[in-house]
Amino acid sequence: MTISFEGRVAIVTGAGNGLGRSHALELARRGARVVVNDLGGARDGSGGSLTAAETVVKEIVDAGGEAIANGANVTDYQQVQEMVTEAVARWGRVDILVNNAGILRDKSFAKAPMDDFKLVVDVHLMGSVNCTKAVWDIMREQQYGRIVMTTSSSGLYGNFGQSNYGAAKTGVVGLMNTLHLEGEKYGIKVNCLSPTAATRMTEDIIPDQNALDLLTPESVTAGLIALVADDAPNRFILCAGAGGYAKARIVETEGIYLPPEQQTAENVLANLDAIADEKGQRELVGGLNQTVKFIQKAARAMGVSLGG
Structure with missing residues (x-):
């Protein structure tokens, strides 16, 4: 059976580029009305502009879909609340939240400034907390919700130079583990996606162009769509990349x-x-x-x- 999101409203954070853009486009193609959230900053989180989000919105609208751009900083709870309020005012509900926004500040632990460590944790972990908290009561009241946290192999297994990123990415797994228990009776399902894709976040890590060509964002998005479908699993860590799909277990x-x-x-x-x-x-x-x-x-x- 074809997965459809007709009548559903989705928020995708960090959706101006890479995986987030791919997620937003596919959700819209399948009928969802999408809030394309992106601060528009550089890979390290500096700067900001709505341009990237607006470009994705234009792609969706040009294809016949519905979408709005939003530049909320996920580390700012008030901005996140305003984003959710805007979505509800326009479309009446929020059914799907994809916590995808992220930055990198890679350095060995000995050389990493504490400000960088805190910022990475704030964006990945607290950003996911802020967005989830802002939609939680709405999803409880409507007795339906699909939430995906974006984890990483760096968090699940470790990666040199990514203590900040790895700590945050393991943190969202812990968040999922508890929220799936608290949300289950309200029809809320919470899962984790552990992606590997050729994006600006990985361009320096994977230098082989042939390998990068295999790591399409679209192959990861196929997994994302499964995690937010009506028949989605619950408390599932789905690893996805280059057409490969696996479950990580603790x-x-x-x-x-x-x-x-x-x-x-x-x-x-x-x-x-x-x-x-x-x-x-x-x-x-x-x-x-x-x-x-x-x-x-x-x-x-x-x-x-x-x-x-």
């Missing part, structure tokens, strides 16, 4: 139990191989599940009866 091993007299740092260190044994590892949904697992393991070992 799993926990079954681990071991040490009786009270053996609960020492030395015994933990001596048992690291057993602790890391992948047999029986699983994905936990909700932090309490870890606590329950450990309590049950200890109770079984000590012959303690739980639950009255």
Whole structure:
């Protein structure tokens, strides 16, 4: 069945270039009315202009779609609220939020100024928080919402020189993990997209032109569209790039139990191989599940009866 967004309203941040532009164009092509948000700054976040967003809006309108440009800075909650208010005033609702805005300030941790670290976290993490907070009550009231956080392999796995970016990109995964629990009963689904694409954010990292030619933004957008569809999954980390699609999971091993007299740092260190044994590892949904697992393991070992 073809995915359609007729009657839906979408906000895409950082939509003036690259992945955001691709996301906005495809959402519009499938019928969504789109707020094309872009501060219009350089890759490092400096400067600002509505020109990039307005260009994307013109492409959408010329193709028969509906869109408006917005230059809100995602780090400024008041500006974000005004953007959402404008969307609701014009179209009556907000159904989809794509948190895509981002900047880079790459340097090794030893050389990275704290101001740069804070700015990157503010844009990627707090920008996603601000935008999500601004649409959250609207989505709860209408009993429908689709929210995507943009994470990264740099956050999931690490990347030299990107401690600030990696920390922020892992942060949005934690945000998703809790919001999917809080939003589920209101029809709100929250997912993460981990993209790899040839954009101005990656032009210095991937010098091979043949590789860049494979890393089309459109291949990533196909994954984005799946994450905001009516039948979208929930709490899914979708990795996408060059036509490849995979799920990233945070799993926990079954681990071991040490009786009270053996609960020492030395015994933990001596048992690291057993602790890391992948047999029986699983994905936990909700932090309490870890606590329950450990309590049950200890109770079984000590012959303690739980639950009255």
